[in-house]
Amino acid sequence: MSDPEEDEAADLQRLYRRYVGLLRRRALRLLRDEQLAEDLTQEAFVRWIEYHRGGGSARDASAFLFRTTTNLALNYLRDRKNRGRLLDQKVAPAQELGGKTAGQRADEIAVRKVIAESDEEGARIALLYYVDGMNQDEIAEHLGMQRRTVGRRLERFVADARSAMGG
Amino acid sequence: MNVRREIGEDPGDEEVSEWMLWRYLTDDLAPGEREQVDAQLSASPSSRARLAEMKQAQSEAENEPLPAALRERVAPPAVVRRLPRAWAWGSGIAIAAAAMLVVVSQRTENIGGNADVGGNADVGGNADIEGNADVESHADRIVDTTRTKGDGPRLLVTVRRGDQAIAEDESVRSLPELRDGDQLELRVGSLAAGSWLDVWGWEAQGWARYFSDRAGSGDVLPFSVEVTTEGETRLRWRVCPSPPRADQEAAQKLAQDEAPDPAGCVSEEVTLRVHGS
Numbered sequence: 248m249s250d251p252e253e254d255e256a257a258d259l260q261r262l263y264r265r266y267v268g269l270l271r272r273r274a275l276r277l278l279r280d281e282q283l284a285e286d287l288t289q290e291a292f293v294r295w296i297e298y299h300r301g302g303g304s305a306r307d308a309s310a311f312l313f314r315t316t317t318n319l320a321l322n323y324l325r326d327r328k329n330r331g332r333l334l335d336q337k338v339a340p341a342q343e344l345g346g347k348t349a350g351q352r353a354d355e356i357a358v359r360k361v362i363a364e365s366d367e368e369g370a371r372i373a374l375l376y377y378v379d380g381m382n383q384d385e386i387a388e389h390l391g392m393q394r395r396t397v398g399r400r401l402e403r404f405v406a407d408a409r410s411a412m413g414g
Numbered sequence: 415m416n417v418r419r420e421i422g423e424d425p426g427d428e429e430v431s432e433w434m435l436w437r438y439l440t441d442d443l444a445p446g447e448r449e450q451v452d453a454q455l456s457a458s459p460s461s462r463a464r465l466a467e468m469k470q471a472q473s474e475a476e477n478e479p480l481p482a483a484l485r486e487r488v489a490p491p492a493v494v495r496r497l498p499r500a501w502a503w504g505s506g507i508a509i510a511a512a513a514m515l516v517v518v519s520q521r522t523e524n525i526g527g528n529a530d531v532g533g534n535a536d537v538g539g540n541a542d543i544e545g546n547a548d549v550e551s552h553a554d555r556i557v558d559t560t561r562t563k564g565d566g567p568r569l570l571v572t573v574r575r576g577d578q579a580i581a582e583d584e585s586v587r588s589l590p591e592l593r594d595g596d597q598l599e600l601r602v603g604s605l606a607a608g609s610w611l612d613v614w615g616w617e618a619q620g621w622a623r624y625f626s627d628r629a630g631s632g633d634v635l636p637f638s639v640e641v642t643t644e645g646e647t648r649l650r651w652r653v654c655p656s657p658p659r660a661d662q663e664a665a666q667k668l669a670q671d672e673a674p675d676p677a678g679c680v681s682e683e684v685t686l687r688v689h690g691s
Contacts (some may be wrong), residue, residue: 266440269439389433
């Protein structure tokens with residue numbers, strides 16, 4: 248007879264191995280801080296355990312972990328206490344530009360700034376659109392909202408971003 | 415954070431989104447969606463590059479063990495309980511040994527204080543009581559000690575499950591999975607002759623000393639440890655070249671899990687993690 252705790256641990260181990268590398272990479276892309284990314288990754292799994300125990304289906308794991316990582320990163324970016332850190336990161340040394348043009352770098356800075364200052368839903372949509380490259384249909388499906396709502400929020404975000412860039 | 419679109423740029427279909435790549439890699443796409451992503455990938459070198467990067471991140475972690483903090487969320491750590499020694503390993507031997515176990519997490523630290531801790535009276539046994547008396551009587555002539563050479567004693571464990579020994583004199587690093595009810599018999603593989611050994615187990619009220627006496631290679635502990643899944647399981651052992659000074663304050667700190675660091679001693683603490691049977 249199988250032990251439920253043993254089964255749960257084995258399931259979690261499989262899930263962890265499948266997703267942890269992807270989650271870690273995603274968190275690192277969003278936060279640019281290895282320790283923070285690791286903490287956030289572990290927290291995402293903790294949230295999954297709670298969600299799963301509350302009746303969440305294992306089939307939701309992929310979307311849940313992706314969405315949770317995004318939300319946790321956004322919460323961090325939008326936390327007032329982290330604004331100073333965010334601003335520091337915005338002023339990147341020249342060598343960090345890599346293959347990016349100055350314009351792309353400026354956009355990146357602006358996106359980060361507006362995401363940090365935007366309302367929660369707007370920030371989430373902007374991140375999915377500008378950082379993850381989702382189209383509006385994908386965002387609507389991912390967040391469970393109407394496509395035209397996504398479009399309106401993006402328009403508002405663009406206006407805010409242009410204002411932040413002084414454009 | 416890398417921006418994939420410039421501000422105000424219209425949506426384009428040329429790049430595969432992070433989300434779709436994620437679903438592609440985790441087999442979360444319907445067949446039709448997968449074909450669509452395959453077509454987009456064939457037309458987008460940058461998307462293929464991102465997919466390769468994500469695959470690498472995924473494969474680099476595919477053998478990672480579950481961190482202890484997460485494992486504890488689903489499988490509570492086990493508790494150890496000292497039992498009277500019921501098996502005959504040389505009766506009446508003035509025994510000593512060090513041992514510790516297993517499985518997921520292990521940390522090394524210095525543990526201080528060798529005076530009686532709460533629970534010592536409960537754990538029974540004979541050698542430890544004698545040992546404690548020895549510590550007390552020698553306390554005033556303990557001076558500085560020298561550090562134990564090497565990595566500390568090699569610890570050997572025999573695991574008994576029912577009537578069977580499922581592991582005999584195994585290194586603590588290579589034990590099979592433990593289960594509720596397993597009994598562990600502990601023996602020292604190697605230890606400088608005349609070293610002083612203390613062993614504690616974590617019980618409901620704090621650290622309880624299981625053993626305190628001189629020990630040498632091959633000695634066995636005069637007790638066994640039963641593994642259960644009732645609560646927290648922690649074992650500690652400390653080897654010193656000579657008996658550390660008995661100190662009431664150190665004993666209190668040890669009981670509160672804030673042990674100081676006696677000079678010359680090598681200590682380890684191990685948390686047992688056991689699946690229920």
